[in-house]
Amino acid sequence: MSATVDERISDELEALEAILMNDVVVKKVNDVPEIIETVVHPSTGDDVDQQFVCVTLEVRLTPGYPDISPEVTLRNPRGLDDEVLKSIYTQIKRKLLDCLGQPVVFELIELIRENLTESNLPSGQCVICLYNFVEGDVxxxxxxxxxxxxxxxxxxxxxxxxxxxxxxxxxxxxxxxxxxxxxxxxxxxxxxxxxxxxxxxxxxxxxxxxAPPFCLTAELKALQVKMSALLARQVARGGVVGMGDNGPPPLTITSPSDNDGGSTSQEADKAEALASARPHTSSENAPGSPQARPVYRGPYRGFNRRGKPGRRGRGGPAAGSR
Amino acid sequence: MAALPRRIIKETQRLMQEPVPGISAVPSETNARYFHVIVTGPEDSPFEGGLFKLELFLPEDYPMSAPKVRFITKIYHPNIDRLGRICLDILKDKWSPALQIRTVLLSIQALLSAPNPDDPLANDVAELWKVNEGEAIRNAKEWTRRYAMDN
CATH class of the missing domain: 3.30.40 (Herpes Virus-1)
Structure with missing residues (x-):
């Protein structure tokens, strides 16, 4: 391993920094450049508002670079679907082979930029309504x-x-x-x-x-029957929440005005099954739950302990309760 | 009732067409915003082998506000109280309209795999979970066997 940097690499870095200025990040280990990172946008002149896609290009320089191909990764793609990314990767592979022996980073940036310019419209759905973006949408x-x-x-x-x-x-x-x-x-x-x-x-x-109207399919109906059979078996075994308890009525929310938690009114179609399963008596507690607790005030989870909103957990599908 | 937003219809269809393993959610016959849900206890958790029934309701302003979800089958878990209410950030302040019924239910299933006694909803359970985890897990297994097994 040489402590000196290949002249071809230092020339390339100098050129990249001259062209991209602050938009390129070079990570060095012991003064040897190891990773070159830059965010690539489509070419839209200087009109940033018209850039609807972008991707971060990460080039890890292998010890033998440029005589050996670097490792190229695309991170944080925005507005690009998997098909487009796959196609860009294929083109990158070809480019790396073509350019073996010479600096390739700027070529890669150009190649990615061309691709982004071509698909400079968001693909996929709006995650809020689940509709696609179509002609005429704002x-x-x-x-x-x-x-x-x-x-x-x-x-x-x-x-x-x-x-x-x-x-x-x-x-x-x-x-x-x-x-x-x-x-x-x-x-x-x-x-x-x-x-x-x-x-x-x-x-x-x-x-x-x-939007087409909603209707229950035979498949759905069959599943409903299966589920109510299971529920009936669990009810028969005393395995349903609230049975034998004397706590407040269960949280069964039926209208937006009931959103804030706490005990709520029970409305017919929703609570029906439960009502039959859960006698409103003040009998003894269920086995396993010790003495009666004070009235439950509802989980207040809006703010963390420092009184700042948000940042209580990581959120997302995998987030646990924090 | 106002027409059902297509987002709800789409989600319902996708739940049927590409079901999440270990989770089923079926809209009620009378109210398409009310779902009957079954979540299977995750492998290698004290809830393994259990079939847990939940109810899920999509409020009027869904997806701008979170679905209301509650366990119906009894469960011994530090973040789920006696009434089946669930302590989970994404059902409260961490809700985002980018989440869906399926992601919510997956999160609940994940919560079964990773109980968090430091942020308890069921205090007695959480306490035991902290001082004697072995016994707490035995209790959870026993409740699962007694209430949530389908045999």
Whole structure:
């Protein structure tokens, strides 16, 4: 291993830094460049607002580079689906072979940029409404490169604002002063700053107008029968929540006004099965649950212990209860 | 009732077409926003072998606010109380409209694999889980066998 850097590499780095300036990051180990990283955007002149896709290119220089191909990874793709990424990877492989023996990073950037320019429209669905983006839709790109119909994002931000205000109102005033404003991206929870009033004025997603009505299929009905049979067996065995308990009525929410937790009214179709299973007596507690507890006040999970909203857990499908 | 948003219809269809292993969710006959759910206890957890019934309700402003979910089958777990209510961040302040019925139910299944007695909802259970994990796990297995097995 040589401590000196191959001249071809140092020339390449110099050129990259001259062209990309702050947009390229070179990670070095013992002064030997190891990883070159840059975010590639489509070419849209200087109009950043028209860049709907991007990807981070990471080039790990192997010890024999450029006589041996570097390891190339694309990270954090935004607005690109797997097909496009796969195609870019295939082209990268070919380019690496073609350029063996000479610096290749700038060639890679160019190649990726061409691809991004070609597919500079978000692919996939709006995760809020699950409709695709189609001709005529008004959509917005957040600073974190996630896309939503403007209409959908407006609904999210308005709901978020309302929830936030309710939580702040519960805080003592000295903590209210410290509670930071927050509006987050539904996908990555990065902060978003958008003009809700402008978004709100956008029309709803085009596809939403032709929504087919919902109907129960035979398959669904069969599953319902199976489930109620299981429930009946569990009820018969005393395995259903609330049986033999004398706690408050179970949380069965049927209207938005009941959203805030705590005990609620039970409405016919929902609580029917339970009502039959759960006698409202003040009999003894179930085995395994010791003495009666004070009235349950409902989980207050809006803020962490320092009185700041958010950041209580990692969120996402895998997040546990924090 | 107002027309069911297509997002709910889409989610329902996908739950049928590409079911999540170990999870089934079926809308009620009378209310398409109300789902009957069965989650199987994860392998290598004290809930293994159990079939846990839950109810899930999509409020009027779903997906802007989180679904309401509750266990119906009794379960011995530090983050689930006697009434089946679940302590899970994404059902509260960490809700995001990018989450779906399937991701919520997966998170609940994950919670069964990873109880968190430091953020308890059922205090007595959490206490035992902390001071005598072995006994707590035995209790959880016993409750699973007694209440959640289908035989």
């Amino acid at each position: 959509f917005i790109k957040t600073q974190c490169y996630h896309y939503f119909h403007s209409y959908c994002l407006a609904s999210h931000l308005i709901a978020g604002q309302k929830y936030y205000q309710e939580e702040v109102d519960k805080l003592p005033s000295w903590q209210q002063m410290q509670a930071p404003q927050y509006q987050t991206c539904p996908v990555c929870r990065c902060r978003v700053t958008c003009d809700v009033e402008v978004l709100k004025a956008a029309p709803p997603p085009v596809d939403s107008i032709t």
